[in-house]
Structures are given as C-alpha cells and as structure tokens.
Amino acid sequence: MRRDYFDIDVSGTEESSTDDPVIAIAFDGPDDLLSDRLTSDGGTLDAGELDVTYRTRADGSEAAGVLSIANRHNGEYVLEANVAPSVIESVVAAASDDEGTRYRLRLTDGDGKSTVYTKEILLVYDESGSLSRGRSLIPGGVEL
Incomplete structure (x- = not known):
C-alpha cells in the first residue's frame, strides 16, 4: 500500500489539553484495501493485535520518518505513512504522564468509517x- 494514500493529523498534544493525544490517519486509496488489512479470520483486529512503530530516516526531508502499523499475528504491515519526527515527539510527550502512557489511534477508511484504538506502546527506532x-x-512493567 502506497504511503501517499494516507493523511496524518495529530491532536491533543498541546500542554493545555486534558485529552489523550490522537494520531488520526485518513486513507484515500482503493476501496476496501485498508479494511481488508484490518481484519483477521473474519473479525476486525483490536488494539492488542496492532503494533505501532516509528523509524527515523537519515534523508534530511521534512517527513524524515515512517509510522508503521503491523498485524501482530502475522507481522504484515497494515500501513506505512511518512510522518515528521516532531509529530511523533509531540505525541510521546503528551502521552507520557504520572499515570502511564496512553494515546489513541484513529484509522478512517476511504468510505469515512473510523475505528479508534487505545494504545500504550509506540516504539521509536x-x-x-x-x-x-x-x-x-x-509502559512500566513491559519488557522488550
């Protein structure tokens, strides 16, 4: 799936925000492509079945990193999208507090249907x- 099929928007990262930060990813590609990747054995994947990672690139571009979401069961990528490192840094900063770590991931398919996942782990490479x-x-207590 091409990275340019996705638009990323982040909210809740301001210091004054009391809400969990949200990474909103809107898909604008072929019909059902994203929906198909978010299902496994006939059911929609839940938050615990998706791994979210970010890796920086050394190419010097503004979007010098890739946000990846993978199916934990089979390791296949659900999607990859170009994202500036500053966006991910703002989510990590906003999601970390005395109560632990938490952010929301909202995926919106080409038909406008959104699925929201509450996540605690975002690995940065x-x-x-x-x-x-x-x-x-x-989060505390998680060993990698």
Missing part, C-alpha cells in the same frame, strides 16, 4: 534500526 527507549512510549 533510529536510522540504524536501534530502539530509542527514551523517545518511545513503553
């Missing part, structure tokens, strides 16, 4: 593929 623990959302 650097250009060489090494996990950046200090830049990631990893």
Whole structure:
C-alpha cells in the first residue's frame, strides 16, 4: 500500500489539553484495501493485535520518518505513512504522564468509517534500526 494514500493529523498534544493525544490517519486509496488489512479470520483486529512503530530516516526531508502499523499475528504491515519526527515527539510527550502512557489511534477508511484504538506502546527506532527507549512510549512493567 502506497504511503501517499494516507493523511496524518495529530491532536491533543498541546500542554493545555486534558485529552489523550490522537494520531488520526485518513486513507484515500482503493476501496476496501485498508479494511481488508484490518481484519483477521473474519473479525476486525483490536488494539492488542496492532503494533505501532516509528523509524527515523537519515534523508534530511521534512517527513524524515515512517509510522508503521503491523498485524501482530502475522507481522504484515497494515500501513506505512511518512510522518515528521516532531509529530511523533509531540505525541510521546503528551502521552507520557504520572499515570502511564496512553494515546489513541484513529484509522478512517476511504468510505469515512473510523475505528479508534487505545494504545500504550509506540516504539521509536533510529536510522540504524536501534530502539530509542527514551523517545518511545513503553509502559512500566513491559519488557522488550
């Protein structure tokens, strides 16, 4: 699936916000392509079945990173989208507080149907593929 099929919008990252940050991803590609990737064995994948990662790229472009969502069961990518590192940094900062880590992921298909997932983990990797623990959302008690 092409990365340019996706538009990313982030909300709830302002200091004054009391809501969980939201990564909203809107799909504008072929019919049913995203919906098909969000199903497994006839049912829609739930939040625990999706892994969210971000990796920075060293190409120097404004969108010098890729947000990836994968199906935890089979490892296949649901989607990949270009995202600026500053966007992910703002989500990580807003999602981390004394009560733990939490953000919402809203995926909207080409028909306008949205599914919202509450997530706690967002793993951030650097250009060489090494996990950046200090830049990631990893709740206490989770071992990687």
